[in-house]
Amino acid sequence: MAIDDVVRTALMADAAFAALLTGGVYTWNVTGKLFISRDNSATSAAFDANGVLKPCCMVKVRSATPTNTLSDPLPLQGERLALEIWFYQDDGYATIESAKQRAFVLLHEACLENYTLFSNGAPFLRTYTEEDFGGAFLIRADYRAHRINRGG
Secondary structure (H helix, E strand, O other), rough: OOOOHHHHHHHHHHHHHHOOOOOOOEEHHHHHHHHHOOOOOOHHEEEEEOOOOOOEEEEEEEEEEEEHHHOOOOOOEEEEEEEEEEEOOOOOHHHHHHHHHHHHHHHHOOOOOOEEEEOOHHOOOOOOOOEHOOOOOEEEHHHHHHHEEEOO
């Protein structure tokens, strides 16, 4: 399973996290270029009957970098990935700030499948209003995912 799907599954398995994000948790693999949009049938649950955005988030893998520099009695290979979690809410930050904090509890230093995740920390969390997305409030949380495979 791809790391963004692994993270989505872990977040949605937590009842407290799922209760906060009533609009759902999405991945780039599901939404594609349409992202979270009223025009995207894959994200229709992110909006209420009046078309107002419910608290939701998008998990996106930004890049993968091979890591071949580790030494051990056996050769080690792996990769490091940049992972972004974009939290959206129509009015204010209260719910998505709680969801961001809950995600930290669930993900920081977590081992999910064969990945270990680390938060990039507060200096890399950005909070601003996203005008291109209908004026929705946005918080982005950045993580690193590391995977090591033992060579043969």
